[in-house]
Amino acid sequence: MLKLQANTTAHNSALENDVLLTLSKNSNMPHVLREKMAYFLADEENIPKGFSAYLTYSEDVFKAASRLSNLFLLPADLSYLAEGDIVRIATNGKVHSLFRKNSNHNTMLLTERCNHYCLMCSQPPKEVNDDWLMDEALELMELIPRETQNIGFSGGEPTLYGDRFIELIQKAKLFLPNTAIDVLSNGRAFKDVSFVKKLASINHSDLVLGIPIYSDDPERHNFIVQSQNAFDETIQGIINLKKYRQKVEIRVVLHKQSIDRLPNLCEYITRNLVFVDHVALMGLEMTGFTRANLDQLWIDPIEYKDTLSEAVAILNAYGIRNSVYNHQLCVINEDVRSNYVKSISDWKNEYVKECDGCTQRNSCGGFFSSSKQYRYSDHITPYS
Numbered sequence: 001m002l003k004l005q006a007n008t009t010a011h012n013s014a015l016e017n018d019v020l021l022t023l024s025k026n027s028n029m030p031h032v033l034r035e036k037m038a039y040f041l042a043d044e045e046n047i048p049k050g051f052s053a054y055l056t057y058s059e060d061v062f063k064a065a066s067r068l069s070n071l072f073l074l075p076a077d078l079s080y081l082a083e084g085d086i087v088r089i090a091t092n093g094k095v096h097s098l099f100r101k102n103s104n105h106n107t108m109l110l111t112e113r114c115n116h117y118c119l120m121c122s123q124p125p126k127e128v129n130d131d132w133l134m135d136e137a138l139e140l141m142e143l144i145p146r147e148t149q150n151i152g153f154s155g156g157e158p159t160l161y162g163d164r165f166i167e168l169i170q171k172a173k174l175f176l177p178n179t180a181i182d183v184l185s186n187g188r189a190f191k192d193v194s195f196v197k198k199l200a201s202i203n204h205s206d207l208v209l210g211i212p213i214y215s216d217d218p219e220r221h222n223f224i225v226q227s228q229n230a231f232d233e234t235i236q237g238i239i240n241l242k243k244y245r246q247k248v249e250i251r252v253v254l255h256k257q258s259i260d261r262l263p264n265l266c267e268y269i270t271r272n273l274v275f276v277d278h279v280a281l282m283g284l285e286m287t288g289f290t291r292a293n294l295d296q297l298w299i300d301p302i303e304y305k306d307t308l309s310e311a312v313a314i315l316n317a318y319g320i321r322n323s324v325y326n327h328q329l330c331v332i333n334e335d336v337r338s339n340y341v342k343s344i345s346d347w348k349n350e351y352v353k354e355c356d357g358c359t360q361r362n363s364c365g366g367f368f369s370s371s372k373q374y375r376y377s378d379h380i381t382p383y384s
Helices: 059-064 131-140 163-175 193-202 218-225 230-243 262-272 301-317 334-339 369-373
Strands: 009-011 019-024 037-040 053-056 071-073 086-089 095-099 107-109 150-154 180-184 207-212 247-253 278-282 322-325
Touching: 019 053, 019 131, 059 071, 095 131, 107 131, 131 163, 163 180, 163 193, 193 230, 207 230, 218 230, 230 247, 247 262, 262 278, 262 301, 278 301, 301 322, 301 334, 322 334
Parallel strands: 019 037, 037 053, 053 071, 107 150, 150 180, 180 207, 207 247, 247 278, 278 322
Antiparallel strands: 009 071, 019 086, 086 095
């Protein structure tokens, strides 16, 4: 698991505000670009001028280059940072990793506010004014390399920003026209057709709205998300999005409250939402509210492997693209292997001791790092 933020030792910090900077090792970088960059300092000689900050992992270099302003000694926890990555350096010296150039798992948290209170929420909602997260995301769009293949936006609920959410998608298209965008949303804001029209008018070529449905039974879905009328508004939102040709992925987290009716939900999708672009059947992440509600949620994946096979077969029979995320190969049936995806974000992906020596380890998605601390299947068995 990668640590995405850490305290540093700062010298002569003159930062009046938090800054977003791209990391560079290029001492010949044009001066006009250096203001938005931090330079990796390997030695104390031939230090290029004009960079907004200087970073080093070496205590000797840190001491020798003490004449520099905005010099930061990075801890080993951030040793993965590389050229082209983007960080936020706070006025207190804390460094936050915001974008990693060589990763396919760059997702920006836009808000911790939400109008759901899901039993298994991995990012428990907070009633706070965190508009600065949207400000930061808008600034990031100008810094992220144009060749980036994909980025994600999540929350909380990103659409609570209303027109500012639309502004973010517009800016993403302007600065990253060839970058795929995945947005995690509960979909309820899209019950408003005028809001959908604004989004559709951007005409983004590769925007996907990932929207959860946890049951074909409205009351069961509403219970899981802890919000009245959620099911009806979500379904209306999906229908509106597809009416205006927006890409929609239905996301289903599998746990004790959702698994019993999973085949029924898949049948519901084939009858009523056959036009969606993808369905993701996802394992449970052991973080956030999941820990507090573990008794209500936890079921060993080995216990529902046949139910998962049935669900995949239903979706396959109707030609609906679907994938199995966040599972281990040894706890699913062979008939869903063609739908299996190694999906857990690299910064929170680990393996347990039972995986040692497994011949399928490179193909297996492994575990969320939180699973090692709290709960995972009792049936993890290495392939030989």
